[in-house]
Each structure stands twice: as structure tokens, then as C-alpha cells.
Amino acid sequence: MKTGFILGTLVLVALIFLYEWPRINRTQKKEKIVFIALLSLGTILAIVLILNPDLPGPTQMIDYIYKPLGRMLGK
Amino acid sequence: MGILQKAAKILFVCVHLMLLSGCWDRTEVNDLALIVGLGIDQKKDGKIMLTVQLVVPKSIGGGGQMGGGGGGGGETIVRSGTGATVADAISNLQEKLSRRVFWGHTKVVVFGERAAKAGIRQHLDFLSRNPQTRLRSNVLVSKGTAKSVLELLPPIEQSSAEVMRELSESQLLLRVTIKDALQMLSGDAGAAALPMVKILPPEKGKKELQTIAFIQRTAIFKKDKMIGDIDDKLTRGVLWLRNEIKLANITVRLKGEKGNITSTLIRAHTEFIPKYGKGKWKMIVKATAEDDILLNGTKLDLLNPKHTKMIEKELENETDKRIRAALKKVQKELKADIFGFAEIFHRKYPREWNRVKNRWEEIFPTVEVVVKTKVYVRRPGMNTAPQGLPEQEVKQ
Amino acid sequence: MIEKGKISATQMGIMMYLTIIATAILLVPAITARQAKQDMWLSPFWASFIGFLTVYIAVQLHQLYPQKNLIEYSEDILGKFLGKAVGLIFLFFYLHVSGIIIREYGEFIVGSFLLHTPLVFVMGTIILVCSFAVRCGLEVIGRLAEMIVPVVIIMILILLILLIPDMEVANMFPIMEKGMMPSLKGAVIPQGWFTEFFLIAFLLPYVADRNKAKKWGMISVVAVMLTLSFVNIAVLFVLGELTAGFIYPAMSAVRYISIAGFLEHIEAIVAALWVAGVFLKIAVFYYALVLGTAQWLNLSDYRPIIFPVGFLLLLFSIWSASNLMELTHFLGSSSPFYRISIQMGIPLILLFIAKWRKRASNSNQGKYQG
Numbered sequence: 001m002k003t004g005f006i007l008g009t010l011v012l013v014a015l016i017f018l019y020e021w022p023r024i025n026r027t028q029k030k031e032k033i034v035f036i037a038l039l040s041l042g043t044i045l046a047i048v049l050i051l052n053p054d055l056p057g058p059t060q061m062i063d064y065i066y067k068p069l070g071r072m073l074g075k
Numbered sequence: 076m077g078i079l080q081k082a083a084k085i086l087f088v089c090v091h092l093m094l095l096s097g098c099w100d101r102t103e104v105n106d107l108a109l110i111v112g113l114g115i116d117q118k119k120d121g122k123i124m125l126t127v128q129l130v131v132p133k134s135i136g137g138g139g140q141m142g143g144g145g146g147g148g149g150e151t152i153v154r155s156g157t158g159a160t161v162a163d164a165i166s167n168l169q170e171k172l173s174r175r176v177f178w179g180h181t182k183v184v185v186f187g188e189r190a191a192k193a194g195i196r197q198h199l200d201f202l203s204r205n206p207q208t209r210l211r212s213n214v215l216v217s218k219g220t221a222k223s224v225l226e227l228l229p230p231i232e233q234s235s236a237e238v239m240r241e242l243s244e245s246q247l248l249l250r251v252t253i254k255d256a257l258q259m260l261s262g263d264a265g266a267a268a269l270p271m272v273k274i275l276p277p278e279k280g281k282k283e284l285q286t287i288a289f290i291q292r293t294a295i296f297k298k299d300k301m302i303g304d305i306d307d308k309l310t311r312g313v314l315w316l317r318n319e320i321k322l323a324n325i326t327v328r329l330k331g332e333k334g335n336i337t338s339t340l341i342r343a344h345t346e347f348i349p350k351y352g353k354g355k356w357k358m359i360v361k362a363t364a365e366d367d368i369l370l371n372g373t374k375l376d377l378l379n380p381k382h383t384k385m386i387e388k389e390l391e392n393e394t395d396k397r398i399r400a401a402l403k404k405v406q407k408e409l410k411a412d413i414f415g416f417a418e419i420f421h422r423k424y425p426r427e428w429n430r431v432k433n434r435w436e437e438i439f440p441t442v443e444v445v446v447k448t449k450v451y452v453r454r455p456g457m458n459t460a461p462q463g464l465p466e467q468e469v470k471q
Numbered sequence: 472m473i474e475k476g477k478i479s480a481t482q483m484g485i486m487m488y489l490t491i492i493a494t495a496i497l498l499v500p501a502i503t504a505r506q507a508k509q510d511m512w513l514s515p516f517w518a519s520f521i522g523f524l525t526v527y528i529a530v531q532l533h534q535l536y537p538q539k540n541l542i543e544y545s546e547d548i549l550g551k552f553l554g555k556a557v558g559l560i561f562l563f564f565y566l567h568v569s570g571i572i573i574r575e576y577g578e579f580i581v582g583s584f585l586l587h588t589p590l591v592f593v594m595g596t597i598i599l600v601c602s603f604a605v606r607c608g609l610e611v612i613g614r615l616a617e618m619i620v621p622v623v624i625i626m627i628l629i630l631l632i633l634l635i636p637d638m639e640v641a642n643m644f645p646i647m648e649k650g651m652m653p654s655l656k657g658a659v660i661p662q663g664w665f666t667e668f669f670l671i672a673f674l675l676p677y678v679a680d681r682n683k684a685k686k687w688g689m690i691s692v693v694a695v696m697l698t699l700s701f702v703n704i705a706v707l708f709v710l711g712e713l714t715a716g717f718i719y720p721a722m723s724a725v726r727y728i729s730i731a732g733f734l735e736h737i738e739a740i741v742a743a744l745w746v747a748g749v750f751l752k753i754a755v756f757y758y759a760l761v762l763g764t765a766q767w768l769n770l771s772d773y774r775p776i777i778f779p780v781g782f783l784l785l786l787f788s789i790w791s792a793s794n795l796m797e798l799t800h801f802l803g804s805s806s807p808f809y810r811i812s813i814q815m816g817i818p819l820i821l822l823f824i825a826k827w828r829k830r831a832s833n834s835n836q837g838k839y840q841g
Contacts, residue, residue, distance in 0.1 A: 015090070016778040018083035024775045031775045034768055038779035045786050057790040058567045059801050066805035066812075179736070203716075203723075206583045210727050211735070254727060258711050422644040 108174035112236025114221025116187035125164035178207035185221040191301035213243040216294040263417035267296040312401025318345040334372030377455040476610035484687030486616040493748030504714040507657025517658035519696035522665030526688035570787030638708035663807035666814035
């Protein structure tokens, strides 16, 4: 199951790459670097999330920071 | 580059082809079992028996015109399932159905008497939580089991669920939807009233099931448990006190006159004026009605304003009597605030009310209710003098 | 400048209107009702103050740096390093909030209509559609808004009118039973939505008729306030004290509509409204995020990073909450403070520093001249 998800993710990433890569101008070097960086960041995150779905997310982090304020509203 | 781009384009199109096949939750109508009526009974061992009434979509195919005689093959069938909760019973029920149950067309929900006495909150929770069911379904309680009511094959309407929906919507007696029931139960009063159906004995020569269930009583709930029921006469009084009365014919007899006068209600309104002072709660109920005369069995000429006044007076007394009878039974005996007095007090005297909020059950029977009725007779119908009476006998 | 398109101030106002109410209309009534009870219709009025303030701050900052948006002028104000840090906070914030919005959308669709469709699929498709809109640029999004908003407003009005027969005015009383506090508390959460008006900081540099921008921003706040208030009133009248118990009260109320026994089952309209509104909302957030990222990295074009960012958005939407309960809890507790502090707190500080700097440099110039 998990391998299936990872494979699916890789196919998706490959699709994005194939679609976008030819469209970036040869001269836009920086764009290419950023494109690759963001895409690989996404891929890594996706694989981490597939392998470990219960990883605490950004919401938990924000919740942790703002908890004292949020408690004012809570009952 | 060119090949890559082409490959990407083709892949892109392929992905979209996958999407075009439709949504994941696609279901064909002929895979669905359309439920029109739902009955919830509690068995002796505490298990829930769920009875559903399904539409049989055979008339769509043309062909055989209504099975007629053979075993009363109507347009609906009834199936049951059992389980610890309603939701549990569904899975049991699903085993006995070739099609997937679909709740979107549920018109009525009937609680068996025993289930009603055991508490209906958890069932209502299911009905409002499920994304398919509708808050507008009518809720009823049946005398006896809900199954016996749903099994009936009514002569006029397509299904017994439809009969009950029509009867509810006519608002002759109480009409309660799931939303109303939930509002009553979660409200300040902590009491609810639901219409109660009874099976009409079939006519002679008809099969046992060829009849309908009709709304005849009102079931009174405290919290979510049924504690008693009242008959149709008292229910009319309750309707006055809930400002829900829509249809009523009142028959009165005038002093010193032979024969009856019946009037029909055109418009009615009940106003509630809460009063609080020195720890005493008081409610002034002002019922106003506009009537037309429907039948004149006396010898009075109705065009005479004096006679009209007399009739109005008598009608007021009668209405007053009905309201008081309902109050006596519901307020003093059953002690359930199905009139929503709690909300009315809460709105007018929030601070005082909050202090007694928790003791409302004790306070409610002691609330002093003053009933003031006012009836206006607007029209004498199509006739003036009593019809079919020699002129000299008519009292001017 | 990366974005070459121009929008009118009217388009900006319309765009923001839909962006705010798209999600607010379904989620806010229940969350407000939990705090404000029968005073829930008052809460949007209190909450709108934050909206006016946010628009004011954004416009003031814009007047100081007319050609630049938030990511660019924060560097001018705070210096290279701190400016980049603030930019990063904003980018993370928009990534996270967009993820949450997409999740809200997905949860609604899956929870009410497509029970068995995987969430990822529902969210992935809307992101794909939005990415096309973003690729086309701001002008297209603006025109889309102009197209969708009239339909949305008419639909909302029709639904409100159809609900009239089921309304019970008495549900509204007693007004302010426990004083102002409940309605003020109930206003905290809608405030989070009103702060989203700070998105105009990304749009203002591309508005053609600048002098009207402030006016239309304010009109938009008023429109959002009135819409929310009307929806809250309608829901309150129909459902009464049950409101807080539903996840999507407006949806439940609309399901209750039945006119003459045949005009019923019209909740599909709500779904259509929601999809259209959320589509625009996600597109606007997505656009701000992509544009901001491109500027933060000094790219010459934002188009190459649309899909990678979309992919990240999808991941964040999955990552941001494990279930609907967690999501609603977050929206009802810490999220308003999170949104207020970032979308109003930081800009307010930026504005103070910018004003102070301007004054300082002006007086310096004065000295040189003198």
C-alpha cells in the first residue's frame, strides 16, 4: 500500500517535471534551481508523510505557540 | 525536449481521462433502495429493531398494472433489521437488501411506543448526523410497534409513510419535524410533544392491512422519554397553548335555545404575556380567534348582532374550557412543559429565570396561568336566517 | 515587476468579498454560536472593526511604498535580513492557511456529498484547477471574481428568502442576555476571517485606479459584515439553539427548505456556491503565495513554481489536521489569534517602523537642507 502511494507520488512529481521543465527558458537558471528545490522538498515531505502519517504538523506547532490565548475562548 | 513535451501532454490527457469517468461516489438509481418511511422499535431485550419502508420501482417499467389482489403487492415493501443502535441495525438490514439504502427521501420517522419510552435522543442524533437524512422528516410515535404502522397498505395513497406525512402536514393536530423535536429537547423546557398515530380499524370485507394509521393522540416527552399521552381533544387545547392551532370546528349550545351552532376557525393567534413578581411566575395566555359560522341548528337569525355576541361569548367559553382541560392534564398531572413556557420566561426575565433554571421542573406545575379568550365571529356563512325554517319561527 | 496585469479597484473589492465569505459563510455561524448564543448576529459587527483596521494598515503601507508589495517593502523597512525573515513568516503562513482552506473545502465535500471519495483526490483536483487560474495571472482571477460574485450574491439572497417561512424570530431573544461579552467573544473567531483582508497588500500594487482602492476595500469589509450578519440571523431564526451543534449550520438550514412540497432538496446550490467561492479563495491565496515566493527569491517569473507550490499545498492540507474535529478545534481556539497576530500584528509594527523611518529621514533631509 505504502509503496503504491510512493509510486503515485513519484508519477505525479514526474508529471509536474515533464510539464514544466521544457517551459522554463534556458536563461532562467535561478528559476530552474528553485523549481527543482521546491519539487524535491515536496517529494521528500510527501514520502515522509506517507511513511509516518502521524507526524506532528504545522497546525500542532501553531497550536502550541498560541495555546494560552486559545484557552481564553475554550470552555 | 520536443519528445518530452509530447510525452507530458499525452500523460496529462490520460490523467484527465481518468477523471472524466465520473465521481467516486457515483451510484445508479437502480442500485439504491429509496427509503420513504423509517420505524424504530425497541425489543424486549433492549435491542433496536429498525423497520424501513422502501419504494418498489416496478411501475416505472410499464408492464403489469398494479398487482391488484395477490397478497396486496403494493408499491412499497417493508424490511426490518436489528442491532444495538439504529446505525447498527442498518448494517443488519442491509444484509437483507439487494440495493444500498438511501435515506434522502425519508418522509416520516415513526417511533414505537416502547422505543419512545426508552428514550429517543440517540435515534434523533443519528438522524441529524447522517448527511443523507433530512431535518424536515416528520416525527411520529405509534401506539404499538412502528413496524405494524409501516406495514399497512393504504387504499388511497401510495404508502403508509405518505399517509402519515400528509396527515402531519395537514396540521390538524401536531406536526413535528426532526428539527422541531431536537429544538424542543434541547430547549429550556426539557419537554417535547410528538404526534401519536393509531391504526384505523379496516372496513368490513377489506383485508386486515388495507387501512391507514392516523394521528389521533399526542405523546408527551420529558427529557427524551415518553411519559404519557393525551387524546385529540386535549391536543387541540395544547395546540392553542403552543400557538399552532390551524383548524378547529367548535360546536356550542346557547342557553335557552334548542340545537347546536358550529363554527370553524379561520385565523387564530395566541399571545403569551409572562409576569414575574415576588418569586411567583405567572403566564397570561391571550387566545384570539376569528370564526365563521358553519352550521346553525337553532332558530336564531344570525344577522342580529345581539345573537352574534351571544355566540361569541359561548365560543369563548368553549375555547377556554379546552385550554384549561389541556393545562390541567399536562401542567398539573404530567408536569411537562410542552408549551415552551420556559423559553418565554427566559426571554422576558433572563436574570430571574437563570436562577431557577435547574428547578424548572418543580416550578412549572406551580406557574399560574390566566387564560383569556376572545373570539370574533366574522361571517355567518352563505346564509343569514336559519335555512329550512318558516319565517315566523325565526327569532329576530 | 513580475506581474504585468492590472486590475481595477472594484475587481479587488469583489475579489476580497468572495475570498472572505467563501469559507466564513459555512463555518463561522456554528463557531460563533458556540460563544455568542442568540447574539451571534451581532458578532460580525464587532469583528468587522479588525477588517477596517486591516484595510487601513494595508493601504497606509501601500501609500508609503506604492510600487511594492509586502514581501518587497518589508525588506525596505526592516533591512535585508529581518525583512527576509518577515517575508518567510508570511510565506509559511499563507502556505499553512491555504492548506487549511483546502482542507476545509475537502472536508465539506467529502463529509456532505462524496462520502467515499478519497480526500486527497477532492483536494488535488481543486488545486489543479486553481493552479491554472493562477498561471493566467491576476487579471484573469479578477475577471473570474467579477463573474462569480453576482451569482453568489443572488444565490445567497434566494436561499435567505426561501428560508423565511421556517424562520422563528423569537429565537433571537433575549438580546444580550449576559451583556456584551458573549457576542464579543463570538467575534474573536470571525476576526480571523476579517484579517484575511490583508491579502490586498499583495494586490494593491497592481490596482489601476489607486485612489479608489481604499474606498473599495472598505466597501468590501462592509459587504462581508452584512453578509455574515444576515446569514447568522437566518441560521439563528431557523435552527435556534441547535445552531452550535451543527458543523455546517447554513447547510443544515438550507436542507430544511421546503416550499409547497416540491421546492426542496436544494442543498446542491450551497455546494455549488461553496465550490465556486472556495475556488476563488484558494486561487487568491495561492496567487499571493506564489507571487510572494517568487519575489522573496528574486525570481524573474513566478510561473515555474506554481505546480511545485501546488504540490506543497496539497501536502500541507493533508498535514495540517488529522481529522475534522482537530481542524474545527483549531479554527475555534488558536487560529484567530494566529491569523490576527500575523495578518494584523506584523503589518501594524511594519507601519509604525516605516512611519518612524520616514519621519527620521525627512528630518535628516531637513537638517541637510538647513
